[in-house]
Amino acid sequence: MGRTLKGVAGVRRRDLRDATGAPASGIPALLSRIAYGDERTACAAVDELADGVCALGFVVAEATAPAVPFLLELAASPGVVCRPALRDLLENVCRAAQWHSAAAGSASDHRRRLGWETAARSAVHAGRPVVEAVASSVRPKEAEPARRLLPAMDGTPPFREA
Structure with a gap:
């Protein structure tokens, strides 16, 4: 897949499920369409x-x-046409707390799902230097979604395991 997305093939998605319950094996193709597609193709893939x-x-x-x-x-890649939508998606991932909310209100065991949220939010927080670099852009269309993501990151610290 070129320099962009260099490590995507190394992620074992075969055994993972996405948020719809489907196998996650299609994620690399979607990432590739986002990276290299025209605007219509990339935005549909997002x-x-x-x-x-x-x-x-x-x-x-x-x-x-x-x-x-x-x-x-x-x-953060300048050649990607749907960067604001990607940053909005990252903000949603960062704010996601469905499983933590469900676990707080029920006696059922959501431990595995809690781990998904914890790992996802931690992954977004690990990318803070990338988000800060994009937020410092002088191009408003580029910087604004990243500037919105930073307060979301500040307001949603990584979950702590109980």
């Missing part, structure tokens, strides 16, 4: 990927955290 990594804008899955480093890479 929408499809958003359903898989953060369904409904607040439900993450086991495939989310492994996708975040690639989302951060694409969100």
Whole structure:
């Protein structure tokens, strides 16, 4: 897949499920379409990927955290045409707390799902230097979504395991 997305093939998605419950094996192709597609293709791929990594804008899955480093890479790549949408997706991942909320209100065991949220939010927080670099851009269209993501990161510290 070229220099962009260099490590995407090394992620074992075969055994992972996305937020829709489907196998996560299609994520690399979506990332590639985002990286190298024209605007229509890339934006459609972002929408499809958003359903898989953060369904409904607040439900993450086991495939989310492994996708975040690639989302951060694409969100910071000048050649990618849908960077604001990627940063919005990262903000949704960062704010996702569906499983933590469900666990707080029920006696059922959500431990595995809690781990998905914890890992996803931690992955977004690990990309803070990338987000800060993009937020410092003099181009408002580029910088604004990153500037919105930073307060979301500040307001949603990584979960602590109980």
